[in-house]
Every structure is written in C-alpha cells, then in structure tokens.
Amino acid sequence: MKDGKFLTLGIETSCDETAASVVADGRFVMSNVISSQIDIHTAYGGVVPEIASRKHLEKINEVIGKALDDAGVTAEDLDLIGVTYGPGLVGALLIGVAAAKAMAYACDKPLIGVNHMHGHIAANYLEHHELEPPFMALIVSGGHTEIVNVPGYNKCEKLGGTRDDAAGEAFDKIARVIGLGYPGGPKIDRAAKEGDASAIAFKRVYLEQGSLDFSFSGLKTQALNYLNQERQAGRDINVNDVAANFQEAVVEVIADKAVDAAERYRQKRIVMAGGVASNSRLRELIGEKAGEKGIDVLKPSPVFCTDNGAMIASAAYYAYKSGERPALDLDAVPGLEF
Amino acid sequence: MMNILALETTGKYGSAAVISGEGKVFSAVSAEEMNHLKGMIDLVDEAIKSAGIAKSGLTHVAASVGPGSFTGIRIGVTTARVMAQMLGLPCVGVSSLEGMAYGVLDDAVSAGALYVVPLINARRHQTYAAVYEAQFTSDLENRSLSSVMEEKQYMIEDLLEALSAKLAEHDGAKIFFTGDGIDAYAEIIEGTLPEGSFIYAPEEIRYQLAAPVAEIALRKAQAGQTVDYSELMPEYMRLAEAEQRLKAGTLSDRIRKPVQ
Structure with a gap:
C-alpha cells in the first residue's frame, strides 16, 4: 500500500520479453518495463527457447528493480506479486516463476500465478478504466488466435481457436518466405500498406457453418503455391501485393468471426488483445464490421498488446480480489489452458 | 555471525542448506526428482527454520551455478539472485563439480x-x-x-x-x-x-547436494570471494545448440534464405 493504493507487481517471461510492472488498484500503470530480446532472436529467424531462457535470467533482476524504481516504490510497499505461469515456453516461464517466488518469499508478499491469456484480456483494463465484464474478447498473437466470452473478471469461456497456425505464426512464416524476415507481423503490416489488396485472390477459410475456429495453414499453402507458380512462369513477385493479400485473407476471417461471436452472445463490446491486435488493417476492418452492427471495439495501445507485466499485474489483482489464495509451490505450466 | 543459504538444483534432486559461521550445516533435500521449481521455496524455508534463524539472519546467498541440467541451474541461480537482491545480501557462486567432489x-x-x-x-x-x-x-x-x-x-x-x-x-x-x-x-x-x-x-x-555447496561457500565467503547478485551467473559449459550452429554456419537454410 502506498498513498491508499493497492500495489501489484506483475512479472512476465513467457516468451521473448522480460517484463515487470507496478499497477495501482489493478488499473493504473505506475511503471512498465519491457526488455525485448527480439534483436537477439532475429539472427535465428525466430525465438530460440534455450537462448530466451538464458537472457531472461540475465535480465530479470534489473527489470524488476527498474519497475519498482520507475514507480517510485520499494518491494516493501507492494501488496501482491503476480506472475505468468503459462502458457508459454517452459524454460522462459520458469525464470519469471522462480524470481516471483523468491521475491514473494524474501519480502513476505502474497503471490498469484496468472494465465498469460487472461493477462492479455486484462491489458484492456489498464487503458479503458470504465471497462468491466461482460464482453467478447479476441486474442490474436504469435501463439494464439482465440475468441473468448468473458462473463466476469475471472471467468473466460473459449468459443473458438486456431486448429493449426496462430495468426501471428502465419504472418511469420509468410514473411520469411517472401524475404521480409522476422518478426513477420509488423513487417507484413508495413509492406501491405504499399500493396494492392485485390491483386491476388487468396481464398478465405471459414471452416464449417457457424464455427468460431480458425485455420491458416491452407492459406499458407495457397500463398506458397502462388509464389512457385509465378516463379515458374518467370514473373516478378510483388512482395507488397503478396503481403497485402495474405494479410487481408487472415484479418477478414478474424474480424467476421469476432463480430459473429459478439452478436450470437449479445455482447455489445469486443475487446482485442495480443500482439496481432496491433495490426493496423485488423483494427480498421474489425472497427468497420462491428460498427455496422452497433458493437463497440476496444483495443489496447500497441505497448499493452505485446507481452508486458502490467497486464499480468491487473489479472493478478482481480484474481486476488475474487478470493484466489497464493501458494509458494507454484509451478510453470507451458500448456496451460484457458 | 555468518549464516549462508546454499542452493543446489543442477542434478536430479533439489536441495537447500544453511551453514553457520562455525560450519554447522542444516539441509533439506527433495524426495521428488526434478521438482526444483515447485519445491524450491519449501526447501529453502525448511533449511532456514531448521537452522533456527529467520530470513533476516542470513548473511549470504550461495548457489551451485553448474554445470548440470540447464533448467535446474536456472532455477537455483534465479532464486538465489532474487533472494539476494531483495534481502540485500552478497552472493557466492560454487561449481557443482567442486560441490560433488567435496561431498564425497x-x-x-x-x-x-x-x-x-x-x-x-x-x-x-x-x-x-x-x-x-x-x-x-x-x-x-x-x-x-x-x-x-x-x-x-x-x-x-x-x-x-x-x-x-x-x-x-x-x-x-x-x-x-x-x-x-x-x-x-x-x-x-x-x-x-x-x-x-x-x-x-x-x-x-552420488548426486548433487546443497550441504557440500554450503561448506565451499563458507570458505569462499570467509576468503571474501563474494559477488553482487547481478554477477552470479550460470556456468552452462555449453552454448545453446542454435548458437553453436550459428557460429558454425550450419543454421537451417530455411531460416536464412528467402525464396526469391
């Protein structure tokens, strides 16, 4: 407690960002430190788990220390520590979990393990201070493409998810193939702005009637076939056009299904989360489609779309307030479900 | 009055020990294999309590820094680094091999x-x-x-x-x-x-234990061989496989070369 505010430290190390943040009353970000390893992994064309784990260890103390300093608080002032315990890379997760446990034990603070995906949804509470459940959540990231009904702070009901590649993963793969490199999402987004989104007719994959699931591997195959065919015909490949059309085929299906889910569950709001929620075309398209149906779309700003500690602090705060009690025998659960 | 907490998680069974300045050792050993992350704090707490001190009575935090299981090394070193940071204590790094030799x-x-x-x-x-x-x-x-x-x-x-x-x-x-x-x-x-x-x-x-790590840590602490928590680093003794391949130039072509 400081100045009457309940202070939560959130720690996040599930993939390639080492992050920590202090959040007041579950909503107000006092500090948000993110140390990204992206430059290191770029040389390998993607995140290398063993290297990610090593770098997390080297950074974690400094990131926690800076989060406290930036917020102008000490570990003593904290009321709660929250940490991502899954899903994610096991070697990466365990650095955050080991650090959080050591800190909770050394400082006599309660510790709550947070589901990374709940964290992504909670990112919206940090900027939309009036937002309360219920709402429909759309989580799109390098590892996830999920539509989740959120009836309460600590209730998440998964309605659909990807059957193969996640949206961000599909972007990464295509970006690599057309030579844009890693990370694919932002690079595709940028290239697509220069391309003609009606130049190539990639088929949209909606799966069975009414399904809220996704599949992007067929689209990837379509794109690879297109590239081969063009090369064999000796035609130049317009990278920007490929990026624009691939992106359009991905985000149109996502936007349609998210709006469909909100309508079916009579939710007046769609809340976006995850790294791919920063995709400018997805933001635009879902805004248009939801607007036609009178549904509001809330989006966190890009800094809260990527992995961060603040969203973990917020989710930990609401879990703690709902009566979840801490345990110092927390383990990392790489395949944690919703 | 010295009281050093030592962690050993580089092998199959995790353990923690507290050693006093006179060399009296109190240790706790996990009965479960590869239960390092889940069981670490319980072991630490058990070792501290059996030494009859409070956390505030600790003067150093030591860890076996490897070689051994990469995951195990990270759990022990991270726990030691953060405990030392929060309690404001110096660290002592001990080789797992030296600990094993000393233990026998x-x-x-x-x-x-x-x-x-x-x-x-x-x-x-x-x-x-x-x-x-x-x-x-x-x-x-x-x-x-x-x-x-x-x-x-x-x-x-x-x-x-x-x-x-x-x-x-x-x-x-x-x-x-x-x-x-x-x-x-x-x-x-x-x-x-x-x-x-x-x-x-x-x-x-036969397997890694915290007690001999604590004994070595005591000698090192007495000799002033301590480090700041930020300098307590793992000794993996091996690069990550992808790093080896990057150095050798044998990283997959799929990653390195675009289609065009």
Missing part, C-alpha cells in the same frame, strides 16, 4: 583414493567433469581438494585415457568417481580402467 571427500579419503572425479552425464559420450587430488594431513584431520584437471566438457573416452596415464604415473593409486556419469558410463569405465583402480560413490552421496 571423506569417503574417498577413507577408501584410500588419490583422485576424486565428479562426472555429470552430458549425453552422447560427453561428460562435464573435473579431476581433483585428495589432500589430507597424516592424522586425516584436514582434508582438501586440489584441481589436477580443469572442469570442462570431456568425451568420456578422452577423460579415461588421461586418468589411465595418471594411474600409470602413481603406482597403486585409486580413483573415486561420483555423479550420474557413473550410471551412464559404468560400462566404458570398467572396460577402460584396470580392475581395482577405481571406486564408485555409493548412491546416497
């Missing part, structure tokens, strides 16, 4: 062994190992280890060849092996070294 020193001396060789299974005929000479006074009161072959990654065959040469130099000398490398390479050891020239550590003391 009494047995090795009693068995009349000249060399103590901790072996950690690093798979595919590789082992993290070191060779120490056991030194002791004639009354056996003071015992210590001196390094004769540095700790690093050896092919088991190369290590055994070097040990054979040492045995040839010292008539009747014996080697005392410890560590899970025995379980992995017993057949190769027995096929290479003359019968009667080596002894295996009994299973109860």
Whole structure:
C-alpha cells in the first residue's frame, strides 16, 4: 500500500520479453518495463527457447528493480506479486516463476500465478478504466488466435481457436518466405500498406457453418503455391501485393468471426488483445464490421498488446480480489489452458 | 555471525542448506526428482527454520551455478539472485563439480583414493567433469581438494585415457568417481580402467547436494570471494545448440534464405 493504493507487481517471461510492472488498484500503470530480446532472436529467424531462457535470467533482476524504481516504490510497499505461469515456453516461464517466488518469499508478499491469456484480456483494463465484464474478447498473437466470452473478471469461456497456425505464426512464416524476415507481423503490416489488396485472390477459410475456429495453414499453402507458380512462369513477385493479400485473407476471417461471436452472445463490446491486435488493417476492418452492427471495439495501445507485466499485474489483482489464495509451490505450466 | 543459504538444483534432486559461521550445516533435500521449481521455496524455508534463524539472519546467498541440467541451474541461480537482491545480501557462486567432489571427500579419503572425479552425464559420450587430488594431513584431520584437471566438457573416452596415464604415473593409486556419469558410463569405465583402480560413490552421496555447496561457500565467503547478485551467473559449459550452429554456419537454410 502506498498513498491508499493497492500495489501489484506483475512479472512476465513467457516468451521473448522480460517484463515487470507496478499497477495501482489493478488499473493504473505506475511503471512498465519491457526488455525485448527480439534483436537477439532475429539472427535465428525466430525465438530460440534455450537462448530466451538464458537472457531472461540475465535480465530479470534489473527489470524488476527498474519497475519498482520507475514507480517510485520499494518491494516493501507492494501488496501482491503476480506472475505468468503459462502458457508459454517452459524454460522462459520458469525464470519469471522462480524470481516471483523468491521475491514473494524474501519480502513476505502474497503471490498469484496468472494465465498469460487472461493477462492479455486484462491489458484492456489498464487503458479503458470504465471497462468491466461482460464482453467478447479476441486474442490474436504469435501463439494464439482465440475468441473468448468473458462473463466476469475471472471467468473466460473459449468459443473458438486456431486448429493449426496462430495468426501471428502465419504472418511469420509468410514473411520469411517472401524475404521480409522476422518478426513477420509488423513487417507484413508495413509492406501491405504499399500493396494492392485485390491483386491476388487468396481464398478465405471459414471452416464449417457457424464455427468460431480458425485455420491458416491452407492459406499458407495457397500463398506458397502462388509464389512457385509465378516463379515458374518467370514473373516478378510483388512482395507488397503478396503481403497485402495474405494479410487481408487472415484479418477478414478474424474480424467476421469476432463480430459473429459478439452478436450470437449479445455482447455489445469486443475487446482485442495480443500482439496481432496491433495490426493496423485488423483494427480498421474489425472497427468497420462491428460498427455496422452497433458493437463497440476496444483495443489496447500497441505497448499493452505485446507481452508486458502490467497486464499480468491487473489479472493478478482481480484474481486476488475474487478470493484466489497464493501458494509458494507454484509451478510453470507451458500448456496451460484457458 | 555468518549464516549462508546454499542452493543446489543442477542434478536430479533439489536441495537447500544453511551453514553457520562455525560450519554447522542444516539441509533439506527433495524426495521428488526434478521438482526444483515447485519445491524450491519449501526447501529453502525448511533449511532456514531448521537452522533456527529467520530470513533476516542470513548473511549470504550461495548457489551451485553448474554445470548440470540447464533448467535446474536456472532455477537455483534465479532464486538465489532474487533472494539476494531483495534481502540485500552478497552472493557466492560454487561449481557443482567442486560441490560433488567435496561431498564425497571423506569417503574417498577413507577408501584410500588419490583422485576424486565428479562426472555429470552430458549425453552422447560427453561428460562435464573435473579431476581433483585428495589432500589430507597424516592424522586425516584436514582434508582438501586440489584441481589436477580443469572442469570442462570431456568425451568420456578422452577423460579415461588421461586418468589411465595418471594411474600409470602413481603406482597403486585409486580413483573415486561420483555423479550420474557413473550410471551412464559404468560400462566404458570398467572396460577402460584396470580392475581395482577405481571406486564408485555409493548412491546416497552420488548426486548433487546443497550441504557440500554450503561448506565451499563458507570458505569462499570467509576468503571474501563474494559477488553482487547481478554477477552470479550460470556456468552452462555449453552454448545453446542454435548458437553453436550459428557460429558454425550450419543454421537451417530455411531460416536464412528467402525464396526469391
């Protein structure tokens, strides 16, 4: 407690960002430190788990220390520590979990393990201070493409998810193939702005009637076939056009299904989360489609779309307030479900 | 008054120990294999409580920094670093191999062994190992280890060849092996070294334990060999596989080359 505010430290190390943040009353970000390893992994064309784990260890103390300093608080002032315990890379997760446990034990603070995906949804509470459940959540990231009904702070009901590649993963793969490199999402987004989104007719994959699931591997195959065919015909490949059309085929299906889910569950709001929620075309398209149906779309700003500690602090705060009690025998659960 | 907390999580069973300035050791050992992350804080708390002190009574945090299981190393080192940061204490880094050798020193001396060789299974005929000479006074009161072959990654065959040469130099000398490398390479050891020239550590003391790590940490702390938590680093003894391939230029073409 400081100045009457309940202070939560959130720690996040599930993939390639080492992050920590202090959040007041579950909503107000006092500090948000993110140390990204992206430059290191770029040389390998993607995140290398063993290297990610090593770098997390080297950074974690400094990131926690800076989060406290930036917020102008000490570990003593904290009321709660929250940490991502899954899903994610096991070697990466365990650095955050080991650090959080050591800190909770050394400082006599309660510790709550947070589901990374709940964290992504909670990112919206940090900027939309009036937002309360219920709402429909759309989580799109390098590892996830999920539509989740959120009836309460600590209730998440998964309605659909990807059957193969996640949206961000599909972007990464295509970006690599057309030579844009890693990370694919932002690079595709940028290239697509220069391309003609009606130049190539990639088929949209909606799966069975009414399904809220996704599949992007067929689209990837379509794109690879297109590239081969063009090369064999000796035609130049317009990278920007490929990026624009691939992106359009991905985000149109996502936007349609998210709006469909909100309508079916009579939710007046769609809340976006995850790294791919920063995709400018997805933001635009879902805004248009939801607007036609009178549904509001809330989006966190890009800094809260990527992995961060603040969203973990917020989710930990609401879990703690709902009566979840801490345990110092927390383990990392790489395949944690919703 | 010194009270050092030592963690050892580089092997199969996690453990924690507290050693007082006079060398009294209180330790807690996990009964479950590879339960390091889940069980770490319970072990720490048990060791501190059995030493009859509070967390605030600790003066140093020590950890076995490897070599060993990469995951295990990270759990111990991260826990030690963060505890030291939060409690404002200096750290002591201890080699897992030295801890293993120290943990069997009494047995090795009693068995009349000249060399103590901790072996950690690093798979595919590789082992993290070191060779120490056991030194002791004639009354056996003071015992210590001196390094004769540095700790690093050896092919088991190369290590055994070097040990054979040492045995040839010292008539009747014996080697005392410890560590899970025995379980992995017993057949190769027995096929290479003359019968009667080596002894295996009994299973109860064969694997990494926090108690000898604490004893080494006490000596290092008394000698002023402490580091800031930010300098307590793992000793993996091996690059990540992707780093090795990047250096060797054999990283997958799929990653390096675009289609065009």
